[in-house]
Amino acid sequence: MLTVNRYKCCYCGACVGACPTAALELVETWLEVSLECKECGICTKICPVGALEVKA
Amino acid sequence: MSIKCDLVVVGAGPGGSMAAKTAAAAGLDVIMLEKRQEIGDPVRCAEGVGRRALCEMVKPDPRWIASEVKGAKIYAPDGTSIVMSEDKSGSEVGYVLERKVFDRALAMDAARAGAKVMVKTRALWLLRRDGVLSGVSAMHMGEPLxxxxxxIVGADGVESKVGRWAGIDTVLKPKDIHCCAQFLVQDKSxxxxxxxxxxxxxxxxxGYVWAFPKGEKLANVGIGVQGSKSGSGMPIRLLKEFMKSRFPDGKVVEMVTGGDPSSGVIESATADGVILVGDAARQTDPITGGGILNAMKAGIIAGEVAxxxxxxxxxxxxxxxxxxxRWRADIGRHIARSYEYKEFFVKLTDDDLNQLIGSLKNEDISKMDLRGMLRVLFRLNPKLLWELRHLVI
Structure with missing residues (x-):
């Protein structure tokens, strides 16, 4: 499962632009993860602050 | 609730506002949507722009100019530095803006030209009637609209959805996005x-680390790392390391992050009923990362064509x-060239970078533009730059 550390997230939307399945959406300060997420992990590498993690 | 207009602009950044302003001034009934409650904040940008190109599009206003710079100083990995003068070092230096004020000023210009602006209003999907695009479904203050x-003009930034909804593939591969972090730093040095x-x-x-002065010993100190070379949280970690070595006493008074498209020219920036502008159309310069001027130029063209x-x-x-x-003939040409530079640049080792920057140490580059400087670089380092010969000659 993709988890968002909301205490860390700087809500810049970089992950949204790199998500291949359009599973992410940035709403003001809130990053939404939809069921489209395939847990590919690309966003976890892209996040400038390391707020995203795929957890088993 | 349902409303009608001639043109919906999604996103009130510089690209969206210029499109809205231009289209409204030409007589269209325009609604510009901004999903945030405040236009321009938080900033995701180093805020540097070329003075001349900017002034061709808007009248400079001291309220949104944080500082004016003389030029660029480039540091090689070994610490060697060279200086380029302001109007010759490409379009990315000149003014350092106060984007929070700048973005709002452009949105207000659009409003003055007649565009309706709706903040805290997020586009959710494109409406279609009999297969033909017929508008936007949105959410305004939690209510459907x-x-x-x-x-529709999609000026919805790096996280653009308008293009994807219209069937345009705008997904950024890790090698084609730069992961950025930036501190606003106060330091005497x-x-x-x-x-x-x-x-x-x-x-x-x-990528590179930058320090763009904002006046009175303040600067945007930031970093861009190529996505494919980045890792979880790497940009912020490396930026902190840079701060320790360069500005050990620097005080961080603001922190922002962002993703900068560096994918080059996209295959299509239009679809039936849709125009993409700015970061949404990946119109950022892949080598400098600069996107403000390209977005504004594209916005003007989009407004006229709309x-x-x-x-x-x-x-x-x-x-x-x-x-x-029009956008391909103008900014597209430069983006295509910059993309080739970027693809080459990301392969360079520190030794290569030292050699290239060091080779200019004894050359008078103060009166050269980027192209002229590349010619000199090519003359001095033909072997290293052989791959780029078609761009230089």
Whole structure:
């Protein structure tokens, strides 16, 4: 499962632009993860602050 | 609730506002949506722009100019530095803006030209009637809102959805996005006169570190790392390391992050009833990362083409061809060239970078533009730059 550390997230939307399945959406300060997420992990590498993690 | 207009602009950044302003001034009934409650904040940008190109599009206003710089200072990994003068070092130095004020000023210009601006309003999907685009479904302050319009400008930034909804593939591959972090730093050792660029594969893999002065010993100190070379949280970690070595006493008074498209020219920036502008169209310069001026130029073109297309009744992809032709002939050409530079640049080792920057140490580059400097670089380092010969000659 993709988890968002909301205490860390700087809500810049970089992950949204790199998500291949359009599973992410940035709403003001809130990053939404939809069921489209395939847990590919690309966003976890892209996040400038390391707020995203795929957890088993 | 349902409303009607001629053109919906999604996103109130510089690209969206210029499109809205231009289209409204040409007589269209325009609604510009901004999903945030405040336009321009938080910033995701180093805020540097070329003075001349900016002044061709808007009248400079001291309220949104944080500082004026003389030029660029470029540091090799070994610490060697060279200086380029302001009007010759490409379009990315000149003014350092106060984007929070700048973005709002452009949105207000759009409003003055007649565009309606709606904040805290997020586009959710594109509406279609009998397969033809007929508007945008949106959410305004938590309430659903349908806006009927024949044409949509997607100026919705790096996280753009408008293009994807219209069937345009705008997904950024990790190698084609730069992951950025930036501190607004107060420190007595800040160079108030030059935009500084620091290169090195251990400093910023596939990118660079910058320090853009904002006046009175303040600067945007930031980093861009190529996505494919980045890892979880790497940009912020490397930026902190840079701060320790360069500005150990620097005080961080703001922190922002962002993703910068560096994917080069996209295959299509239009679809039936849709025009993409700025970061949404990946119109950022892949080598400098600069996107403000390109977005504004594209916004103006989009506004003009939108006005014609809506009044002629042909908003199909074919009817929007004028936009494709014009942006590609202007900024597209530069982006394509910069993309080749970027693809080459990201392969350079620190030794290569030291050699290239060091080779200019004894050359008078103060009066050269980027192209002239590349010619000199090529003359001095033919073997290293052989791959780029078609761009230089």
């Amino acid at each position: 349908q806006i009927e319009a024949p044409l 800040i160079n108030d006169e030059y935009c500084e660029f620091f290169f090195g594969n251990s400093k910023a893999p596939g 006005a014609k297309a809506v009044s002629s009744g042909d908003v199909s992809k074919a009817g929007l061809k004028g936009y494709e032709d």
